[in-house]
Amino acid sequence: MIKLKTKIPGLRSTRILAGLKKKNGGWGEPHPLVLSGKGKGAYCEDIDGNVFLDFACQIASNPLGYNHPELLKVVSDYNKRFPLKYAGQDFTIEEHLDMIESILGISPGMNQVFLSNSGAEAVENAIKIAMHDRNKKKFTVSFQGAFHGRTLGALSLHHSKPVHREGYILEPNKELPFSDLAGDELQETIKQHGADAVAFVILEHLQGEGGYRIPSDKMVKGVYSICKKNGIPYIADEVQAGIGRTGKWWSFEHYGIKPDIFSSAKALQVGATVARKGFFPDEPGSISSTWGGGHALDLAVGMKTIELIKKHKLLESNRKNGDYIKKRLNELRLEGVRGRGLAIAFDLENGKRDKFVLECARHGLLVLGCGINSVRVIPPYVIKKDEIDEGIDVIGKVVKILR
Ligand SMILES: Cc1ncc(COP(=O)(O)O)c(C=O)c1O
Missing domain, CATH: 3.40.640.10 (Type I PLP-dependent aspartate aminotransferase-like (Major domain))
Structure with missing residues (x-):
């Protein structure tokens, strides 16, 4: 479950982000948290102890989520x-x-x-x-x-x-x-x-x-x-x-x-x-x-x-979970809901997208922008139905806040 202990970003994350802003030549406004390496499945924890639900999946590069036991075994x-x-x-x-x-x-x-x-x-x-x-x-x-x-x-x-x-x-x-x-x-x-x-x-x-x-x-x-x-x-x-x-x-x-x-x-x-x-x-x-x-x-x-x-037939489950996510996003009456499998997006009014992504993070959900006014919903392949519901609830809440 999402669990926020501090304002986002927390104090420790704020300090690291400030250092990177000054010294990282490739600075590009990262999400307002610094990851600690802790987490499980679709949830990751920052260095301030906040737990986020990840619908951004390290830009599609972390398909099996955080600390998957079989991947930890490979690492060891x-x-x-x-x-x-x-x-x-x-x-x-x-x-x-x-x-x-x-x-x-x-x-x-x-x-x-x-x-x-x-x-x-x-x-x-x-x-x-x-x-x-x-x-x-x-x-x-x-x-x-x-x-x-x-x-x-x-x-x-x-x-x-x-x-x-x-x-x-x-x-x-x-x-x-x-x-x-x-x-x-x-x-x-x-x-x-x-x-x-x-x-x-x-x-x-x-x-x-x-x-x-x-x-x-x-x-x-x-x-x-x-x-x-x-x-x-x-x-x-x-x-x-x-x-x-x-x-x-x-x-x-x-x-x-x-x-x-x-x-x-x-x-x-x-x-x-x-x-x-x-x-x-x-x-x-x-x-x-x-x-x-x-x-x-x-x-x-x-x-x-x-x-x-x-082994876990994740191609099939990506298709099934993707259809469920699209159904839930459509229920929120979002514009342009589209996608295949767990590569899903929807559109917001011009000028609202970046605020939306930031506000989601402040509510413990990580999503990504793409295009001019679109939001990516790309959870890990290990996502469960109740976790999808938790994330969609945050999306619904943030849509209302920004209306
Ligand atoms: C379709 C596509 N091609 C190439 C790249 C570049 O990959 P990398 O950032 O690993 O160099 C990306 C990165 O987002 C991508 O989405």
């Missing part, structure tokens, strides 16, 4: 060795192959995987392998609202918040509408520049930072079939929506398509670029990174996560 299995991170491309460990096989086991049709450290790196390497043999490429193609990470290659594909992008030299990119018009525009682009000019097309099949928008069947199948017909590599970015959050392992599976390449990270605990045969370059050393495939503990936790999702 690794507590008698050092280093935990190896230069995995040059000095390999068993977990490297085990994780690649785990990923391929849930990715029919895919043949090879490159492991890295983050979502941006997973995308960056997807970009590289898609581009590698396309000698006449002139530009990349992504979609309105897209977010693929902060490294310069990934940022070139970005059409979410301008603050992420402004001030950098980026690669040439064509932005397609995130709508049924996308296929026609892609066709027109090919007519003007030729298919070989298009390095690749990249799409989030449930758009994350851009607003938890679900592309229509017509949009996805239209763009996909044009790519197939013209030999243009098709990349799916699964960094946020993958590893079961939408009720399928990968969000592109909702469309019955098979991308050439996809990226994963967050819930997987490491970055992964996954591809069909023929996309990774043959030359040894062409794709690499010091810690690629060498983060032993992260790999073990990621593999156990996949195992537990299978």
Whole structure:
């Protein structure tokens, strides 16, 4: 249960947050609490002893919640060795192959995987392998609202918040509408520049930072079939929506398509670029990174996560719990309730969203914004019905306060 002992943020959290505001070069208004590491399931505790219900899930990167006993066991299995991170491309460990096989086991049709450290790196390497043999490429193609990470290659594909992008030299990119018009525009682009000019097309099949928008069947199948017909590599970015959050392992599976390449990270605990045969370059050393495939503990936790999702049938329960959350949000008469599985969002009036997120935290519920005025509801896969009800009650209360 949510249990607040202090005003939020509490005194100890306030001191740490003030230090970070001054000294963290990547300061970005974090939530008003500092986590202590304590917590259980969907609940986490801050360093002031306040217990929060987490519908933000470390931005979809903590799918099994806090202090899951089977994950704690994995951590303790690794507590008698050092280093935990190896230069995995040059000095390999068993977990490297085990994780690649785990990923391929849930990715029919895919043949090879490159492991890295983050979502941006997973995308960056997807970009590289898609581009590698396309000698006449002139530009990349992504979609309105897209977010693929902060490294310069990934940022070139970005059409979410301008603050992420402004001030950098980026690669040439064509932005397609995130709508049924996308296929026609892609066709027109090919007519003007030729298919070989298009390095690749990249799409989030449930758009994350851009607003938890679900592309229509017509949009996805239209763009996909044009790519197939013209030999243009098709990349799916699964960094946020993958590893079961939408009720399928990968969000592109909702469309019955098979991308050439996809990226994963967050819930997987490491970055992964996954591809069909023929996309990774043959030359040894062409794709690499010091810690690629060498983060032993992260790999073990990621593999156990996949195992537990299978064992506890969490894809099915994500779909069921997601339907229940949408029903409860609709009962509150919120605008634009949408989502797949446990990737859910709703809209607020312009200008109210950030206040809403802060007020929820002050009432002990962690949620996240996305898009311009949307709120993400992304609880861990271990969420229970009474916990959903507790969170929805807070949402209802805060909606009333801000009305
Ligand atoms: C769809 C998508 N791609 C890529 C990224 C970048 O991942 P990371 O922050 O781990 O670099 C994100 C992060 O939110 C994302 O949502």
